[in-house]
Amino acid sequence: MKLEYDGLGNSLSDLTRLSDAVTRSISAENFKGEKGNGAMATEGVHAHSARELGQGWKVSPCVKVAPHSTFTVAEIEGPGAVKHMWMTMDYRLYRQFILRIYWDGETEPSVCVPLGDFFCHGWLERTLVNSVPIVVNPSGGFNSYWEMPFRKKCLITLENLSEEEPEFFYQINYVLTEIPEDRAYFHAQWRRMNPTNEKEEYVILDDVKGRGQYVGTYVAWQPNSNGWWGEGEVKFFLDGDREFPTICTTGTEDYFGGAWGFTDSTFKNYQEFSSPYCGLPQIIRPDGFTKANLRFGMYRWHICDPIRFSEELKVTMQALGWRNKGRFLPLRDDIASVAYWYQTEPHRPFRQDLSPDHLEVI
Secondary structure: OOOOOOOOOOOHHHHHOOOOOEEEEEEOOEOOOOOOOOOOOOOOOOOOOOOOOOOOOOOOOOEEOOOOOEEEEEEEEOOEEEEEEEEEOOHHHOOOEEEEEEEOOOOOOOEEEEHHHHOOOOOOOOOOEEOOOEEEEOOOEEEEOOOEEEOOEEEEEEEEOOOOOOEEEEEEEEEEOOOOOOOOEEEEEEEEEOOOOOOOOEEEEEEEEOOEEEEEEEEEEEOOOOOOOEOOOEEEEEOOOOOOOOEEOOOHHHHOOOOHHHEOOOOOOEOOEEOOOEEEEEEEOOOOOOOOOOEEEEEEEOOOOOEEEOOEEEEEEOOEEEEHHHEEEEOOOEEEEEEEEEEOOOOOOOOOOOOHHHHOOO
């Protein structure tokens, strides 16, 4: 008898339900995720460490990614859905490795983001993130719980833009199951302006054509002047909006779930926080030597409140502070962002600058 539940959209109450879905996992111990083929390696990065124990004893827990090469993390025949991704590597290279994901044989990636930024780590320092879709645990354990359905094929790659050959640990957990027609494809895109243009809104995302829902924003922000930097509004232009948006927030810290400048109870210091749907988990403070500027990393997940569009979408954010006489000051800051959304395919090719100099954190 064919069971009704497809194994997607899991919640606590779904754990009692039986399904015909099949669970699989890809890692350096089972590159293709094949049934009964895990831990079979006789050669691998840790073969020397396991020499007295032999096959089945952590011979191949990771890979080394050669400089200026692209490693195929996972190649999966569908239908199915990625349910969880875990990854970790040298934190100094978070911006020099590009994560790409392709759905159903497409030539243009639907996800194209520096590895660190995808996991809310745009700045090259580790921090903890305790949210629903993205979790980062000690010490640099990256976890993604975004559900990513596909119908024919999933291809995940990682490009090394650096001169180094680090160890890369990963695990891709997925389910093979039928995908209903109303399931859209996951997308994520990275952008940066350094510095932003004065009196010009920073574009988080544009040129999205299709039907879907916007589900999240991560921003790495470095103010380049003194004073408060977060007065700017975040705007969502939906389905034909041109000069004015349908959705407009009241300020930057308000959009990311904070208030009154992200200050603590004394109103004198910034306060980090990380919660299920919004957070400011990373504040990098000047040290008087190599760290000259404040830097912030913050996220907002539209999970309980997805922003739905039927034809097109554009998302912008203002860089705005204060000047004398109570006037707003347009800022020229270093801002990088990741937009996360689901939509129907095909999607428009991304316009991105992924050159090493543009990616560099200095």
